[in-house]
Amino acid sequence: MNTTWHQIQADLQKSLKPGIFQVWIKPLQAEIQEKTIYLTAPNEFVASWVRDRLRDTIVQAAASTLGYIPDIAIAGQKSAAPGSPKLLQPTSHQQQGRLPGSASRPSPSPYNWRYKFDNFVVGSCNQLAYAACSGLCTDTFPAGSVFLCSSPGLGKTHLLHSIGYHLCQHKKRHETKVCYLPAEHFANQMVKAIKQRDVETFKARYRKNVDVLLLEDVHFFQGKAKMQEELLSLIKDLGDQGSKVVFSSSFLPKELGKVDSQLTSYFCSGVLAPIQQPDLDFRVRLLQAKAQSKGLRLSDSLCHLIASTIRSDVRQLESCLHNLSLKANLLQEPVNEEMTRDVLQNYSQENTTPDMEDIIDCVCRAFDMPLNMLQSKSRKRSIVSARNTAFYMARKYTSLSLKDIGSQFNRRHSTVLKGITNVEREISKDSALGHQVLRIMDQLVK
Incomplete structure (x- = not known):
């Protein structure tokens, strides 16, 4: 594992200024267990500085070496003995679903909630979503579920983490059991349970141990009938026992394709809380x-x-x-x-809003292909990637519906949704295609 950390350090040395690498990165000691990197700094000052300023950079370098996005735990030597890294709390871009237990009986590995309501800025673009999520935490919430919807980067994850933090820290709610779970991890755990022939344990995990389920990116379930069936059963059972569910998605329920009508109905049964573009x-x-x-x-x-x-x-x-x-x-x-x-200069200069014509022209130039090829029925990987990139950018920069976007390329709205979801996943994984999409977006808005 030391060899792996040395490889990560070598990548960081290439990307960081020499002074920053020598002072902050080189002194770090590392231990890698499962999908978590435990870093130990010489003291808490160094740990705090690295934690606040270099954590994301370390995650990116580690992902390039490891092939997945790891959890990162950073502590000074006074905070954690070198022989006991498991006591550290990892911080993650994509945390596994974990039950943090209660304030009076803490779990050995509590969930590290990264955001609070206190630092969530409220405006006309997100006030409904904020009111619904904060109301759920204070018993003033009239419904059993919330459905948060917005484009990436507008606060859905912040609100989910804020709910978890409030319920696990508030004195009157210290016994509340909360589970935060990305939809993809729910699916992976279900597949693992089926392979191990232990589905009943999987089912019991979320029914017996959850008062509030925070389920992120539910559009991932599109087209996955078996998983939708299990999720629908879980939601019904949680509702029967008085538990709350908060969903998040990049799409409204009506925009989701290949989703069971009963599941869509449950998504709509509580408060629909879209978050608009900030003014x-x-x-x-x-x-x-x-x-x-x-x-x-x-x-x-x-x-x-x-x-x-x-x-x-x-x-x-x-x-x-x-x-x-x-x-x-x-x-x-x-x-x-x-x-x-x-x-x-390092960020998108969004002084003008691109329209569909701008997006198509930019994608065609970036992938070196004519429009008729984008509109063709070809399933060639490069063409699908270009088409999905156009879907994603159209969703981000225009107000067109999924149906309207699809009509530009002779595709159904369900195909558009699937393509956008695939691009979001590539960007979150820091893959080569994800980086290419980001570069194309920069070209579009310059």
């Missing part, structure tokens, strides 16, 4: 709140500059702010306009 005022307030939490002085004019440049993705706004903070700290200088514009 300029919301983006400015978000930047101000995040800057304040980081102790970063950012003038109103600079907030407006950033918010006017990055317009559709909250994650990119936060990433830009994080990089500004890092650069200011390294240079020991206050944030100014020159520094801000320099950092903004």
Whole structure:
């Protein structure tokens, strides 16, 4: 395992400035167990600095070497003895479903909730979703389920984690058992249970141990009839025992294709809470709140500059702010306009909104193929990848429905949904295709 960590360090040494690598990365010791990397720093100061500023960079380098996105646990030597890394709490991009237990009887491996309601900025674009999720936590929620829906990067995961954190930490709710579970992991666990002929244990796991189920990316179940059947049975049983369910998806229930009508009905049975694209005022307030939490002085004019440049993705706004903070700290200088514009060069310049014609032209040039090939019935991998990229970008940058997008390529809306889901997965895995899609998007909005 040391050899694996050395390979990851070698990749980091190529991508980071020499000073940063020598001071923050080289002193780290590592142990890899299952899909978690346990990093030990010389002291808590180094651990905190790496945790706040380099965790995502380490995850990306590790994913390139390991072939999957690992969990990362970082602690100083005073915080964890070298011989007991299992006591650390990993932080993950795609956590497995875990039951954190209760505040009075903590689990040996509690879930590391990454977000809270306290730092969720509320505006007209997300106030319904916030009210539904916070209401579920305070017993003022009238329904048994919430269905969160938005494009990537607008706060669905933040709200799911906030629910988990609140229910597991609040004094009056310390016995509440919460499970956060990406849909793909639910499917993988079910397949594993079938292969091991232990389906009953799989079924009992989520019925006996769950008061609130947080199920992310349910559009993954499209076209998977057996898994839909088990999910429908689980939702019914949880409802019968008074448990709550919160779903998230990149699509509204009516947009999902090849999904059982009863399951779609359950998705719609509670509160449907779509999150809209954030307006300029919301983006400015978000930047101000995040800057304040980081102790970063950012003038109103600079907030407006950033918010006017990055317009559709909250994650990119936060990433830009994080990089500004890092650069200011390294240079020991206050944030100014020159520094801000320099950092903004690394992000999409979204001063104009691309239309479908722009998207098709960009994709055709990037994949070096004519439009009639994109519209053809060919299932050749390169053509499917190009077509799916166009689906994803059309969904992100236009207000067209899935049906309208599909009509541009002689495809049904269910095919469009499947293609978008595949691209989202490639981007989340940091795959070669995922990086290619991101580069094409940068070309589109420049």
